[in-house]
Amino acid sequence: MNTFALMRDTWPVGFPAMSAILGSIVGSFLGVVAERVPGMVMEEEGSSNLLFPASHCPVCQHTLAAWENIPLVSWLVLRGRCRSCHTAIPLRIFLIELFSALFFGITAWCMPDVQALFSLWLLAAFLLPLTMIDWRYQLLPDCLTQPLLWAGLLLHAFDHRLPLRDALFGAVAGYLSLWLLYWAFRLTTGREGLGYGDFKLLAALGAWCGWQSLPVLELVAALSGIVGYFTLFNLNKNNLTISFGPYLSFAGIVVFISQQFAFIF
Numbered sequence: 407m408n409t410f411a412l413m414r415d416t417w418p419v420g421f422p423a424m425s426a427i428l429g430s431i432v433g434s435f436l437g438v439v440a441e442r443v444p445g446m447v448m449e450e451e452g453s454s455n456l457l458f459p460a461s462h463c464p465v466c467q468h469t470l471a472a473w474e475n476i477p478l479v480s481w482l483v484l485r486g487r488c489r490s491c492h493t494a495i496p497l498r499i500f501l502i503e504l505f506s507a508l509f510f511g512i513t514a515w516c517m518p519d520v521q522a523l524f525s526l527w528l529l530a531a532f533l534l535p536l537t538m539i540d541w542r543y544q545l546l547p548d549c550l551t552q553p554l555l556w557a558g559l560l561l562h563a564f565d566h567r568l569p570l571r572d573a574l575f576g577a578v579a580g581y582l583s584l585w586l587l588y589w590a591f592r593l594t595t596g597r598e599g600l601g602y603g604d605f606k607l608l609a610a611l612g613a614w615c616g617w618q619s620l621p622v623l624e625l626v627a628a629l630s631g632i633v634g635y636f637t638l639f640n641l642n643k644n645n646l647t648i649s650f651g652p653y654l655s656f657a658g659i660v661v662f663i664s665q666q667f668a669f670i671f
């Protein structure tokens with residue numbers, strides 16, 4: 407029995423619970439990434455970065471005290487409002503912390519081994535802010551998609567679940583497949599159906615999952631995209647913006663998790 411299985415068997419509740427707490431802290435940071443990166447990308451001069459200025463209310467500039475920065479708890483205690491000016495703190499701040507906490511807790515409980523668990527957490531830590539940013543701004547910043555691609559290649563260079571060659575071909579094929587689709591769509595309809603950020607994101611997921619998984623990954627992304635599109639269309643017909651990044655991210659997570667189990671059994 408490996409150390410990981412031993413640890414989980416010794417603390418069947420404690421280990422997932424600790425992971426969930428870690429997840430809420432990571433989620434809190436990912437919320438900052440999702441809030442600040444679009445501004446950092448779109449502004450000419452970088453007036454803010456991930457560490458500066460300290461967390462503050464964007465309306466009244468009130469700097470948050472340490473106790474107002476506790477993941478999940480602070481939002482609930484403050485009832486989703488700034489302590490100083492009572493402006494609503496967006497629900498998405500709370501939801502990303504909650505989602506991360508649940509995701510870390512559940513995966514800590516069910517993933518087959520510690521390498522699979524930590525690499526999945528790393529993947530999710532990129533995909534979660536990418537999803538939030540693409541959803542709101544139709545933007546997949548290079549400063550997130552590119553490190554994600556390198557991380558995928560490095561993962562397979564050190565942990566030999568996939569031959570490095572499969573990861574490399576995955577990155578190239580991922581990019582090219584959407585690039586070809588983009589031009590086929592553009593030449594036949596004269597419109598742009600995808601953005602370059604989508605190609606880079608699929609290149610990154612190809613590096614993580616290998617070229618063999620791309621057809622399944624794209625199928626899952628397309629099907630969930632269709633379901634998502636019609637759901638949103640029924641909810642809000644007037645203000646419908648389409649981003650593909652969230653569906654690619656969802657498909658990437660699904661495929662990566664299923665691969666971890668296939669490699670074990």
Ligand SMILES: [Zn+2]
Binds near residue numbers: 464468492
């Ligand atoms: Zn305020």
